[in-house]
Amino acid sequence: MDNIIREGHPTLRQMAKEVTLPPSAEDRKTLEELLQYVKNSQDPEMAEKYGLRPGIGLAAPQINVSKRMIAVHLREDDVLYSFALFNPKIISHSVKKSYLTAGEGCLSVDRAVPGYVPRYAKIKVKGTNLDGEETIVELKGLPAICFQHEIDHLNGVMFYDHIDMENPFAEPENAIPIER
Incomplete structure (x- = not known):
């Protein structure tokens, strides 16, 4: 599945629709494929065989499916964060911010x-997993950044929309730098 659409495609700027629950077989299959893609992209053999760019997250709009x-x-720190969620929502967040010192990248952005x-810096996300169970996840560090990046895609927001283009390397106020 390397049908990832690139920046400039209109779907990436749309507000994605809520998934009706329980999810249809087609929606379940789409979400399973999103997770499988991310896993495969991190496996050096699979990535080479299928020409996949390694990624840690993927949102349905990136494969031209405008659904949440x-x-x-x-x-991260020997903990595996592996989630596939329908209708994920940030239900609470810290005042404190964080940012990746190396910046962010995106499978839909080739530059x-x-x-x-x-x-x-910290968020709490609520969503529904593939088993139809409501899940609440508390995150900080890279996992929190990754979730926010993917949830942005559901709202038609690209990571670079957050960068201060006048001064791209101005340290965000009240923020923790995260080295990667």
Whole structure:
């Protein structure tokens, strides 16, 4: 599945629709494929075989499906964060911010966009998993940044919309730098 659409495609700027629950078989299959893609993209053999760029998250709008679904798969401090969620929502967040010192990238953006992307340092996300269960996840650090990046896609927002283009490397106020 490398049908990832690139920046400039209108779907990436649309507000994605809520997924009707319980999800249809087609929506379940789409969400399963999003998660599988992210996992495969991190496997060096699979990535080479299928020409996949490694990623840690993917949202349905990135495969031209304008529905509220995201998949995240990453390891941080020996903890595996592997989630596939329907209708994810940030239900609370810290005042404190964080940002990746190396900046953010995106599977839908084929160019480097230098600059700091301010995000909430801690978030709580509510969504429905593939088993139809409501899930609440508390996140900080890279997992929190990844979830915010993917949820932005559901709202038609690209990561570089957050960069201060006048001064892209101005340290965001009240923010924790995260080295990657």
